[in-house]
Amino acid sequence: MTEVVGQAMAAQGAVCVFGDAGRGKTAAVRMALGEVPPGCKMSWMPVPVRASVAGMRRALFDALALPGRFPHTSARADAAIVGALGEARVLVVDEAQRLPVPCLEYLQSLWDHPGMQVTLVLCGAGSERTLVSVIRIVGTRPSS
Structure with missing residues (x-):
């Protein structure tokens, strides 16, 4: 797990950690992220039940510990995020x-x-299974 997460961090990619409920995925990710490189921040965002894009904006704003009050417009919230x-x-x-x-x-x-x-x-x-419909999110960022 640590190696996979480390490779994703090196590539600034994405990784999906999945398995049956109660099998220690969250604990394994916490352990794998125990050695985040200096200067790299870590944010943990729990997904709200019945998530919406508006709810995701708010959850991200909170998880990123952004200063100030949550913006009243989606454009301002997105800019801060x-x-x-x-x-x-x-x-x-x-x-x-x-x-x-x-x-x-x-996302x-x-x-x-x-x-x-x-x-x-x-x-x-x-x-x-959730990601199968939007599988392109998993991998590396497109080159610019």
Whole structure:
């Protein structure tokens, strides 16, 4: 696990950690991320039940510990989130199997944004089935 997560961080890619419920995925990811390189931040975002894109924005804003109040417009919230993801960071999305396709596409749009230095770790029981419909999110960022 540590090697796979390390490779994803080196490539600023994405990795999906999946398996049956209660099998230690979250603990394994926490252990694998115990040696995040200096200067690289780590954020842990639990996926809300019945996630929506608006809810994802709020959850990301909170997980990234962005200063100030949550913006009133999606454009301002996205700008703040994109700014934070421009710094070297590992973003763990826990319970990723709850993500509907629009939320996965939102994550992909953030990840594909020029200048992003984010590694995505999608973690959850059954999350691999959720990602099949948006499989292009898993891999490495397109070259610019």
